[in-house]
Amino acid sequence: MNGPASVSDAARAWQGPRPPWHGRYVTLDGMRGIAALAVALFHFNISQAPHGYVAVDFFFALSGFVLATSYLPRWQAGMGTGEFMLKRLVRLYPLFLVGVALTTVVGLARLHSGGDTSLSLRTILISTGINAAMLPSPLTNTLFPLNVPAWSLFYELVANFLMIVLLFRLPRVGIALVCALSAWWFVPAVVDNGSGNIGAVWHEWPIALARTLYSFGIGMLIARMPQPEHRPSSWVGVACLVAIAAMLMADPQFLSATAYDLACALLVSPLLVWCGSRFEPSRRFARIAWFVGEVSFALYAVHWAVIEPMRYFKDDLHYNAVLMAFVFLGACLAIAWLCVRWIDVPARTLLSGVLRRREKAQRLRHAALP
Known part of the structure; x- marks a missing residue:
């Protein structure tokens, strides 16, 4: 769920005179932001975005494209597995940790008030410690019981590791074979499940892995296609x-949920990544597209913490559902922007500086060897 810009680029984006979307895949940024909003809306009120969960397949395809575009040349130039995984952790961990912290606070508050006693205090505390290490909790059926959507971020890291140790070494036909085998495993599971909403619980891990690798591999294949010199x-x-937006919010009656989800995951999402990587929106839409893309990961990481407080107004006080959807998404965008502005950018700038100094020290040590 990340773009090709570096941390320093992200920092300048908030204060530099140059348009912050300069050099970015703005259409992909905007689609990522819209997809994050659709996931949040699906979790808040499923009827308003009934297939919002297929945004995850789009995220994986987009990530495969972006990471292959950004890091394949660096890997070919000698980037190692450790260096790559550290860079991915720098990108993902600050906001991931914020999401864990916020959802834990909400979980403790609900336990204290009696609003949710499904998780004991012991389970909450132990699961939080394990989840904070970006690992699934062994105490619950749900991988991340307090921040359920974080399951896809765990599989993102798994796919990142497999990419640097295996997928980068494969020719196109090898990656295509990985995608075919993953689809062969994924499609029957979706048919049996009745939908593509798979991956958040322990027993679904083989299907979740297949789901991840199919879309991730397709994104890598798109990145290895000839790229246009200019995106009009x-x-x-x-x-x-x-x-x-239409894909994630539509609920066509002429297709079953299974058929629709498979079409979105296997065909439509890759097609959107391919198209979005070749065309940009007009300037009047670029700023909005860039903004929702810039806060998309933060929104995905923290929105679960906002759901229950907002549901009180929708479900208990019976406020208008459409109005509350706008209020909920507005609150998510505001919190996400604050997290990016005051936590993510400073943290990644600091951590990236530490990594650069570490890499420089290693180069100096190697140069000093006889």
Whole structure:
């Protein structure tokens, strides 16, 4: 769920005179933001985004494309597994930890008030400690019981590791074979399950891994296609933004949920990544697309903590559901922006500086060897 810009680029984006989307895949940024909003809306009120969970397949395809575009040349130049995984942790961990912290606070508050006693204090505390290490909890059926959507971030790290140790070494036909085998495992599971909403619990791990590797591999294949030297700004970029919103919020009656989810995961999401990587929106939409993309990961990481407080107004006080959906998404965007501005950018800048000094020291030590 990350873009190709570096931490220093992200820091300048908030204060530099140059448009912050300069050099970015703006359409992909915007689609990532819309997808994150759809996931949040699905969790808040499933009827308003009934297939919002297939955004995860889009995220994995997008991540495969972005990481292959950004890191394959660096791997070919000698980047090691440890260096790559450290960079991924720097990118993911600050906001991941914020999400764990916020959802734990909400979980403790609900336990104290009696609003949710399904998890004991012991389970909450131990699971929080394990989850904070980006590992699933062995105490519950749900991998991340207090921040359920974090399961996909765990599989993102798994896919990142497999990419640097295996997938980068494979030719295109090898990656295509990985995608075919993953689809062969994933499709029957979706048919048996009745939907593509799979991956958050322990017993689904083989299907979740297949789901991840299919989309991730497809994204890598798209990155290894010939890329245009220039991405024109046109209505096609705007159409991509509309298309992903329609995909995640539609509920067509002429298709079963199974068929729709498989079509979105196997065909539509990769097609949107391919199209979004070749066209940009017009300038009037670029700022909005960049902004929702910039806060998308933060929104995904923290939105679960906002759901229960907001549901009180929707379910208990019976406020208008559509109004509350807008209030909920507005609150998520505001919190996400604050997290990016005051936590994520400073933390990644600091951690990236530590990594650069570490790499420089290693180069100096190697240069000093006889």
